[in-house]
Amino acid sequence: MPGTIDARLAELEITLPEARAPAANYVPFVRTGNLLYVSGQIPANEDGSLILGKLGDGMSIEDAQGAARRCGLFLIAQAKAACDGDLDKVSRVVKLNGFVNCTGDFADHPKVVNGASDLMVEVFGEQGRHARAAVGSSSLPLSVAVEVEAVFELA
Structure with a gap:
């Protein structure tokens, strides 16, 4: 029987991507006490292709919001992996840090990172409201448009 959050994902017709392995010498998440730190997630389409671009140089805010939303889906997928498949263990989205590749x-920047923030509220409801930073960067790994990291509180 699916949990409350899995049921909410189904209701929203959201399918989580697979949690990805790290691309370098780090781990995808660290749990310490009741906090779960999820490493920065970069956006990929359903076919696995990365979402590349630079805001202020040809990429629209709407496309970048979609990229940030994809980062959010990967964050939730990592949280699910960290919680042994039970997203109901997430009691709060504490903080998101969003990095925007831009001129x-x-x-x-805040409008772009709203793509991830809005997703957290859609999925987790009031517990999805979080503190946040939205920062511009002259480049990001692999030329992706956005990268987002998260801190979750676990029950």
């Missing part, structure tokens, strides 16, 4: 004059 120096781009200033709408």
